[in-house]
Amino acid sequence: MVKAIRIERTGGPEVMQWVDVDAGEPGPGEVRVKHHAVGLNYIDVYFRTGQYPMPLPAGLGMEAAGVVTATGSGVTQFKTGDRVAYVARPPGAYAEERVLPIATLVKLPDAISFDDAASAMLQGLTAQYLLRRTYRVQAGDTILIHAAAGGVGLFVCQWAKALGATVIGTVGSDEKAQLAREHGCDHPIVYTRENFAERVKELTGGAGVPVVYDSIGKDTYKGSLDCLAPLGYFVSFGSASGPLPPIEASELSNRGSLFFTRPTLFSYMGKREWLDTMAAELFDVLASGKVKTNVRQRYALADVATAHRDLEARKTTGSTILIP
Template sequence: MTKAVRVHEVGGPEVMRIEEVDLAPPGRGEVLVRNRAIGVNFIDTYFRSGAYAAPLLPFTPGNEAAGEVVELGKGVKDFKIGDRVAYQAALGAYAEARIVGADRLVKLPKSISYETAASMLLKGLTAQYLLRRTFKVKAGDTILVHAAAGGVGLILCQWAKALGAHVIGTVGGPEKAKLARKAGAKHVILYREEDFAARVKEITKGRLCDVVYDGVGKTTFPASLDCLRHFGLFVSFGAASGQIEAFNMGLLSAKGSLFATRPSLHTYSEKPKDLQKMARDLFKVVSSGAVAVSAHKTFPLSEVVAVHRALESRETTGATILIP
């Protein structure tokens, strides 16, 4: 038996409750992990609310955590009992322990704590594919990061700066602006007070951006397209303000033969070898100090309802983790 957050019907944060659930032994290729720290991500609210359909009801939210291996299934060769690991996997992380496919696990270096790993794995792997694969950012590029003080945004700003890019960030208020600047955004735009597209044009002296990374969605589209140079890339990787509605593809032509993509971490990390490579890249920049990741706040698992309320009201900055 293990304690886990369960959702029996989709809805507001109040639909989550902690229950005792049976936990079968790990099967072939699986590992039992005792969670020490659990990552909280905006996508968790999508599944809980029904915006994204969970495979079945009831379900346990959460896609990432860090902990230790306590039992091995048959055929697992790359891990042993006691290994410190982290994972980004299917739903089920909001629990004291869970079964995870060994191909979804990554070993933690000594320099990475459980709390740091849970704070950054999903967000950091997202930043990795956005910066190194969806658009390979290089020195001299100009990038726009929406929600620059959010969990992914702060990592994007730091990592992009380390790569030599010029970073422009948008945030919702002065306190978040301080965080974005500290993370490496050379220019920060208060999107509630300013026309961010006009400010980007002013900041870049009309040259605009090579790429826009947008985890906000509905409220920043289509103005984000006005921030891109000809042949620039619009990357929509989240929808904190709601999904972008269908639009005429001719808009991309009219704005300068632009490219647009809606990538997902699932696709980029689907192959185990890609996941391991991405994780090594992430751990390297964190261990070097180029990217600093710290939990904004830590809460006991029992306070999960309050955590989701704060997340959806945009009261959080950086990363938030749950401790079982």
């Protein structure tokens, strides 16, 4: 038996229970992984509260890094002892050990630590597809990223800066503005006292930006649309303030033939070759030092309820990992 977090109903952090479970033996095309570090992400809150429905009882957690302890039949790509990392559905990474299909697993280079990998698989791969595939950022672009001091935000700031872009980011405090600035954000905007849409227009001489990366949702989408140049991309990849209301097609056309997309990581990593390419690019940029993982909080996995409370209260910055 191993320990894992399970929920039998949706609700607040108190619904998470630290219980004994049978990790089981891997079947065909599966491996068992002993976790050394587990990632914490806001999507975990969505599953816990029921905003993202799933059958119950269930586990939580999307990403982790560790070592393969057993392989199922037909598995040739991985062997016992391999260092690996993953981001996978259904949730279940909040566990000491877990069986999962190899389709979501990647080998972890020696240059990348377990802590860094556990904090980078979801957030780092999200930054990869946002910057390199959804809208391919080029040198000379000016972009807007909301929640610039959050986990994905700090990845995006650093990576976009390394690509030669000018980065504008919204944050909730002066402390977070400083953190974002230290990680490549040229123009942090404290949204609690500044109108970010007006400030973006000032910074761009009225031209607007070609892309807005928006993980906030309901509270920011109107302002995000106001920030865009004609033919710009409104990339809605989260809804921390609540789901978007319906957007009329005419609103996009009247603002200059804007593009709207609601991407998900699992669509972008839906083919094995896509995942391998994404992970290789992420690991390369981490190993180069151009992008750092920013693990700023660590909690024992058994204390994950405290971690969730801090995350929802916006007390955390950068990335957070859970230690089994």
